[in-house]
Amino acid sequence: xxxxxxxxxxxxxxxxxxxxxxxxxxxxxxxxxxxxxxxxxxxxxxxxxxxxxxxxxxxxxxxxxxxxxxxxxxxxxxxxxxxxxxxxxxxxxxxxxxxxxxxxxxxxxxxxxxxxxxxxxxxxxxxxxxxxxxxxxxxxxxxxxxxxxxxxxxxxxxxxxxxxxxxxxxxxxxxxxxxxxxxxxxxxxxxxxxxxxxxxxxxxxxxxxxxxxxxxxxxxxxxxxxxxxxxxxxxxxxxxxxxxxxxxxxxxxxxxxxxxxxxxxxxxxxxxxxxxxxxxxxxxxxxxxxxxxxxxxxxxxxxxxxxxxxxxxxxxxxxxxxxxxxxxxxxxxxxxxxxxxxxxxxxxxxxxxxxxxxxxxxxxxxxxxxxxxxxxxxxxxxxxxxxxxxxxxxxxxxxxxxxxxxxxxxxx
Amino acid sequence: xxxxxxxxxxxxxxxxxxxxxxxxxxxxxxxxxxxxxxxxxxxxxxxxxxxxxxxxxxxxxxxxxxxxxxxxxxxxxxxxxxxxxxxxxxxxxxxxxxxxxxxxxxxxxxxxxxxxxxxxxxxxxxxxxxxxxxxxxxxxxxxxxxxxxxxxxxxxxxxxxxxxxxxxxxxxxxxxxxxxxxxxxxxxxxxxxxxxxxxxxxxxxxxxxxxxxxxxxxxxxxxxxxxxxxxxxxxxxxxxxxxxxxxxxxxxxxxxxxxxxxxxxxxxxxx
Numbered sequence: 001x002x003x004x005x006x007x008x009x010x011x012x013x014x015x016x017x018x019x020x021x022x023x024x025x026x027x028x029x030x031x032x033x034x035x036x037x038x039x040x041x042x043x044x045x046x047x048x049x050x051x052x053x054x055x056x057x058x059x060x061x062x063x064x065x066x067x068x069x070x071x072x073x074x075x076x077x078x079x080x081x082x083x084x085x086x087x088x089x090x091x092x093x094x095x096x097x098x099x100x101x102x103x104x105x106x107x108x109x110x111x112x113x114x115x116x117x118x119x120x121x122x123x124x125x126x127x128x129x130x131x132x133x134x135x136x137x138x139x140x141x142x143x144x145x146x147x148x149x150x151x152x153x154x155x156x157x158x159x160x161x162x163x164x165x166x167x168x169x170x171x172x173x174x175x176x177x178x179x180x181x182x183x184x185x186x187x188x189x190x191x192x193x194x195x196x197x198x199x200x201x202x203x204x205x206x207x208x209x210x211x212x213x214x215x216x217x218x219x220x221x222x223x224x225x226x227x228x229x230x231x232x233x234x235x236x237x238x239x240x241x242x243x244x245x246x247x248x249x250x251x252x253x254x255x256x257x258x259x260x261x262x263x264x265x266x267x268x269x270x271x272x273x274x275x276x277x278x279x280x281x282x283x284x285x286x287x288x289x290x291x292x293x294x295x296x297x298x299x300x301x302x303x304x305x306x307x308x309x310x311x312x313x314x315x316x317x318x319x320x321x322x323x324x325x326x327x328x329x330x331x332x333x334x335x336x337x338x339x340x341x342x343x344x345x346x347x348x349x350x351x352x353x354x355x356x357x358x359x360x361x362x363x364x365x366x367x368x369x370x371x372x373x374x375x376x377x378x379x380x381x382x383x384x385x386x387x388x389x390x391x392x393x394x395x396x397x398x399x400x401x402x403x404x405x406x407x408x409x410x411x412x
Numbered sequence: 413x414x415x416x417x418x419x420x421x422x423x424x425x426x427x428x429x430x431x432x433x434x435x436x437x438x439x440x441x442x443x444x445x446x447x448x449x450x451x452x453x454x455x456x457x458x459x460x461x462x463x464x465x466x467x468x469x470x471x472x473x474x475x476x477x478x479x480x481x482x483x484x485x486x487x488x489x490x491x492x493x494x495x496x497x498x499x500x501x502x503x504x505x506x507x508x509x510x511x512x513x514x515x516x517x518x519x520x521x522x523x524x525x526x527x528x529x530x531x532x533x534x535x536x537x538x539x540x541x542x543x544x545x546x547x548x549x550x551x552x553x554x555x556x557x558x559x560x561x562x563x564x565x566x567x568x569x570x571x572x573x574x575x576x577x578x579x580x581x582x583x584x585x586x587x588x589x590x591x592x593x594x595x596x597x598x599x600x601x602x603x604x605x606x607x608x609x610x611x612x613x614x615x616x617x618x619x620x621x622x623x624x625x626x627x628x629x630x631x632x633x634x635x636x637x638x639x640x641x642x643x644x645x646x647x648x649x650x651x652x653x654x655x656x657x658x659x660x661x662x663x664x665x666x667x668x669x670x671x672x673x674x675x676x677x678x679x680x681x682x683x
Contacts, residue, residue, distance in 0.1 A: 250639045252647070276640040298637030319464060321637035341464065367602070372641050373609040374601050376617055378634055379467075380626055381475055382594035 027051035035060050035068070035076070042066055050074045050097070058103070062087045062094075070096035073127065078102050083110040093122045102131040104159055111136035111161070115143065123148065133161035134182065139168045146175050152182035154205045162187040163201070166194060166214075174199060184210040185227065192216050199223075207232045208246075219244055229253055230275065234260040243269045246278070255280040256297070259287070267292065277302045278320070281310070290314050291411065299325050299365075308332045316411050317341060317360070321378060324360035326398060327369055335360060335403040339410050347408045357402035363390035366397055424508035424515075427499070431516025435488070441520055444480065448528025456536045466546055469529070470629045473554045474622050478561040479586050481521060485565025486582045488517045490575050500683055507675035510566070514674060518562040522555045529554075546632045553625040556663040560621045561586065563670035570677055589622050597623075610645040618658070621666045628659045 024046055026038045035057055038048045044064050052072040058081040062068065066089075075098045078084045082103040085094065092115075099112045111133035115121050121143040127150075128134050134150040137143065145164060154160030163179035165187045166172060175197045179185040185201030188194060188211035197220045201208040208224030209231045211217070216238050223245045224231050230249035233239065239262065246256030255277035259265075262284040271293045272278035278297040281287075283306040292315045294300035300320040301312075310333040317323045318341045337353065345354035364383045367374050377383050390397060435441050451472065455465045492513065499509050529551065538544055565582050572578035597616050601609055617623045630638060631650060638650045649655045 250636055252640060254640075274636050276636050296636065298634065298640045319467070321634045367598075371601050371605040371609075373605075373613045373643070373646075374598060375638060375641050376613045376623075376627065376646075377594055377598055378630055378637065379470065380594045380623065381471075382591050382598065384471075385591070 023047045023049055025049045025051065026055075028053045039064070039066065039068075045091075058082050058084050060085045062089060062092050064089050065091035067093040068095070068097070069093070070098070073098040075100060078112075080104065082108075083112075083114060085113045087113070087115040087118055087121060090119045091121070092118065094124070094126060095122070096125045098127045098129075099131070100129045102128075102133070104132045106159070109133050109136065109161060109165075111165075114138060115140045119143070122146065127151075129153075131161065131182070133165060134163040134179070135165070136162075137164075137166045137169045137172060140172070141169065142171045143169075144173045144175070145177060146173070148177045150177065150179045150182065152180065154182050157183055157205055160205060162210075163204070165189075166191040169194070173197070179204065181205075184208075185224070187211065188214040188217070190214060194218070195220070197221060200225075202226050204228060208249075209233075211236060215239070218242070223247070224249075224256075226250075227254075230255045230257060232258045232260070233262055234258075236262055236265075238264050240266045241268070241270060242266070245271045245273070246275060247271075247273045249275045251276060255302075258282075259284045262287065266290075271295065272297055272300070280304065281307050283307065285309055287311075292316070294318065294320055294323075296320065298322065301325070303327070303333070310334070311336070313337050314407075314411055315339070318410070322362060322365045322368075324401075325365045325369060326361045326401060329398050331398045331401045333401075335401070337405045337407055338403055339407040340403065341410075343406045345406065352408055353405040354408060357404040358406040359391055359394065359397065359402050361397040361401055362387050363396055421508075423504050424512040427509055427512025428516045428519070431488075431492070431513045432520050434492075435517060435520040440484070441524055444484075444521065445524035445528045448525055449531060452529045452532030456532055466543070466550065466633065469550055470626070470633065473550055473557065474626050474629070475590060477525065477554050477557045478590060478622060481518070481558045481561030482565045482582045482586045483579075484521055485514075485517055485562040486569045486579055488513070489566055489569035490578065497683065506678045506681075510570070510674055510678040511671070514563060514566050514671065518559050521558045521562065525554050525558060526551050549628065549632060552660075553628055553663070556667060557621060557625055559667045560663070560670065563667065563674060566674050567670055567677070570674065570681065589620055593620050594623065608643075610643040614645060614649060618662050621663065624659050624662055624666070628656065628663075631655050631659075 024032055024038050024042055026032045026035055026048060032038045032041060035050060035055055039060065039062055042048060047067045047069060050070045052074050054075045054077055056077045056079055058078040062085060073096060076084060078101045080101050080103045084099050084102055094113060102112045103110045112128045112131050113123055114136040116138045117140060119141045123135055124146040126148045129151050131152055135145055150163040160183040162184040163182040163186060164174060164177060167189050169191045171193050173195045174186065177199045179201045180203050183205045185204045185208045186196060191214045194217040200223045202225040204227045206228045208227035212234045214236050219241045221243045225247040227249055231246060249256055256272040256275040256279060258280045260282045263286055265287045267287060267289045269291045273295040276298045278294045278300040280302045282304040285308045287310045289312045295318045297320045299322045300317050302325045305327055313336045315338045317338060323340060323342060340358050343354060343358045345356040347354055364387055455468055459465045496509060533547060538547060564585055568582045568585060569578045572581060601613060617627050
């Protein structure tokens with residue numbers, strides 16, 4: 001009830017206010033010609049209706065509860081001068097604007113829309129282009145970022161910003177946004193209880209989604225595609241990643257998801273397709289991986305060390321070059337009842353699980369870890385022969401690292 | 413009565429035709445063709461996933477095609493030796509005789525492969541799917557491997573009068589290129605792992621037609637894994653079309669050199 005209730009009350013309040021408060025129209029030939037002027041003359045809970053046109057403005061400070069609504073996408077051109085809209089009041093709505101040319105700076109993080117220490121805001125249907133930072137939420141609460149389109153033109157990491165950035169913010173919903181060609185698509189730091197849902201983050205320079213020190217967050221049904229390094233998840237607790245798609249993150253240091261120091265998370269129902277590494281795990285414990293699809297990745301899962309009590313069950317591992325890479329002989333992780341397309345066993349007792357255990361770590365994967373150039377021998381007859389001999393009597397790969405109940409049929 | 417003068421190429425084509433039809437009439441060509449036909453149908457019937465079918469096909473093409481090319485080549489050469497000697501007594505260019513026979517064998521083997529695999533895949537709607545390029549690449553590499561290994565087999569047979577010896581060397585050549593080479597390659601990489609090995613490993617791949625074909629297919633199949641390696645040369649090779657162009661060029665070289673040598677040696681050999 002909590003968050004929906006808040007939103008509902010908030011919307012009710014908004015509409016209620018519409019009845020009482022006035023509407024100020026801003027256009028080239030109106031009485032009020034600029035947005036800044038409009039904000040200045042408006043009283044609390046007014047609506048600023050901005051007509052189609054080009055407004056060359058920056059540093060617009062919204063310091064009272066207003067609804068700023070664009071009609072037919074008015075263009076706000078910052079002319080690379082600096083930040084464009086800064087919200088410093090509660091209960092602000094920004095809807096239907098087209099903001100371009102945010103200033104680039106090496107000392108200040110200029111954003112197209114920045115929300116500072118405010119609550120109950122709503123930013124929706126906004127289109128941002130040629131930006132530095134897109135939507136920047138700073139120490140704010142109970143807001144929603146809905147259905148925006150952010151298209152950057154980032155070339156280098158050092159002089160580009162993030163699409164949607166949350167910093168010390170709580171209870172925020174980020175939903176149905178499209179973020180492309182920025183540094184990090186969605187970036188969270190010290191932000192708890194955030195819901196990130198149905199976003200599409202693609203072609204970004206560094207990460208599609210990047211978060212650190214952000215606990216109790218939910219990531220659901222998002223698509224992350226063709227980002228420089230995929231998605232990085234670090235130093236966070238109790239997060240849930242459900243039904244996301246991670247695709248085509250190719251490169252020497254690319255992965256679908258990088259998990260570093262993540263504890264007690266649920267990773268369920270995601271699809272990892274055609275990444276160099278599906279999931280790269282480092283120092284992450286008690287994570288539940290279930291019902292995920294790993295399809296055609298270079299490595300489906302790469303375990304780099306200090307990972308304990310993770311469970312993998314009911315996942316599909318389909319046509320990956322390597323199902324699992326593992327760099328130690330100690331194993332405390334459980335693989336149970338997964339479907340492995342590389343499994344060659346049989347099921348004589350017809351209970352749906354194979355009669356001989358499956359060993360996801362191949363000797364070749366161990367060799368490639370040691371001497372990376374050997375990757376060129378992938379799928380050669382010689383490698384198949386030594387993999388087979390290792391399968392029969394494991395010497396190099398962890399002895400107990402097996403799926404003792406590999407499924408015979410793919411999980412739908 | 414003066415002998416009618418034929419152009420050397422006309423005679424080569426005549427001999428090629430003869431060898432080709434001779435093989436077409438023989439049972440083995442059909443067996444080979446039916447084997448691929450059956451394999452194609454079974455693969456497609458068992459896997460609705462095309463990816464898995466392509467992986468299995470790759471294994472077949474890089475292991476079985478060279479083996480069959482080698483054995484067929486040696487067998488055909490020794491079997492038609494009497495006929496060859498008969499032809500040698502005629503005023504015909506020697507290279508025409510041997511090249512004609514070679515292309516006859518290689519051509520019929522290639523045709524069995526392409527038709528045998530092509531028919532089931534076409535019937536299962538290959539032309540509507542986007543796998544057509546991957547599949548064409550598989551067939552092209554298969555055809556190249558047939559040409560290369562038949563040529564190697566002819567070279568070996570030409571050098572050995574003794575059938576058993578010739579057979580032995582031919583199978584050994586296949587075994588070396590298919591398995592032993594990779595073993596030595598791997599050992600080298602592990603022993604010298606402290607040194608930069610990018611160039612070495614790419615060169616070593618280039619100098620073995622089976623590895624080369626495998627790389628060509630890997631570029632389509634496992635590109636995501638290959639791009640995980642950090643070497644700049646690897647990245648250039650795999651990440652751009654350079655790898656594809658280089659590999660195909662090298663396969664051409666691998667075909668031309670043994671074929672040329674076949675003609676060269678045949679001219680000088682004392683029968």
